[in-house]
């Protein structure tokens with residue numbers, strides 16, 4: 001029955017958690033003709049979707065309005081509205097605690113609520129990134145508390161989400177999907193489902209293989225970024241331009257893939273996911289040294305950049321205590337309005353009592369709230385650049401006019417090579433990974 005419903009698109013799709021992952025996913029299923037019921041515990045999000053107002057950058061309000069008007073997407077805060085769903089996908093957060101321990105409480109809470117409304121012939125897919133065996137050892141027993149048996153009257157799979165916010169080329173609609181189920185029928189049903197929306201679906205033999213796939217992908221990124229951050233700190237001493245070296249290395253058509261240094265890593269994936277793996281590995285007396293080392297390097301970058309600001313100010317004869325610092329870009333990555341775990345937060349935290357004033361410009365963020373203070377974005381104009389002793393580029397948004405910035409700013413620290421195309425005024429620029437000019441500019 002379920003197979004048939006998926007095939008003729010009469011299966012009703014439930015999505016729990018309407019954030020960066022859940023909302024675009026809801027749209028991609030609705031776009032392909034599936035009726036979608038979205039659940040979120042935040043009433044404001046549910047109301048926004050029902051009004052057709054998107055709060056996620058990659059989901060357009062006009063498309064959302066179109067889909068809600070046609071009745072293809074309906075949302076609610078009440079899990080009872082999932083009662084008639086044939087498939088439910090869980091897209092809730094999986095953060096780490098302050099001590100970097102995985103917090104799967106959202107998955108547990110969602111699974112418990114779901115178990116009270118499950119019916120036979122239903123498929124549940126966990127999309128939240130998590131450590132291997134969560135689906136089998138945590139979600140499965142909770143769902144079976146309903147009296148239904150997984151593999152017999154209920155089907156369960158894990159499928160990692162690969163959405164890359166801000167990526168125009170690869171979206172949820174065209175990025176290949178990996179699926180692994182508890183048993184062959186679960187895998188097959190999840191495979192058929194994603195085939196309907198994405199086309200390119202790759203099966204693995206178990207939920208734990210699918211869970212580990214996501215952690216391998218993000219650990220790979222984390223380790224490679226850390227490697228380039230280490231190179232940048234080394235080339236700062238050697239006086240060699242790391243960006244030129246990466247450009248040269250990437251002309252090799254095989255065996256090399258470019259990664260870039262920067263002020264640190266952020267977002268809900270790269271700084272968090274590897275900790276899920278290192279935590280689980282300890283259960284097997286295994287220490288994931290690469291993960292620990294790359295975390296140490298990447299988490300050290302905001303401190304390195306803060307030190308770079310202080311030492312550069314001193315070298316140019318400005319007493320840091322009296323200096324005005326202007327930050328360009330505070331989100332965790334270019335052209336994305338996501339502040340989660342952004343390195344800018346750490347850099348501001350370190351510098352706020354070491355310089356006399358910090359201001360920032362970011363087209364995506366109007367207000368920035370730290371533990372004990374709030375900053376309001378200021379317009380990026382000649383006045384702010386001229387009156388600031390140092391302009392620090394943390395996020396290289398494409399809407400910034402870098403030629404104008406270099407022309408008007410007194411001193412620029414560029415952590416992203418955002419000013420690479422600017423030919424004039426380069427003496428004012430201190431570029432991360434190119435040799436710290438210890439003898440003044």
Ligand SMILES: NC(=O)c1ccc[n+]([C@@H]2O[C@H](COP(=O)([O-])OP(=O)(O)OC[C@H]3O[C@@H](n4cnc5c(N)ncnc54)[C@H](O)[C@@H]3O)[C@@H](O)[C@H]2O)c1
Nearest residue numbers: 017018019020021040041042091092093094128129161268
């Ligand atoms: N953001 C990304 O780029 C990305 C990419 C790939 C994978 N992931 C993974 O996907 C998962 C979700 O991430 P996200 O970025 O979409 O998070 P998010 O915070 O943007 O969205 C999660 C949503 O779940 C809702 N929620 C929390 N608990 C709930 C509950 N009990 N019932 C109903 N709704 C609930 C929240 O209100 C929120 O709207 C995480 O595991 C993350 O690691 C994220």
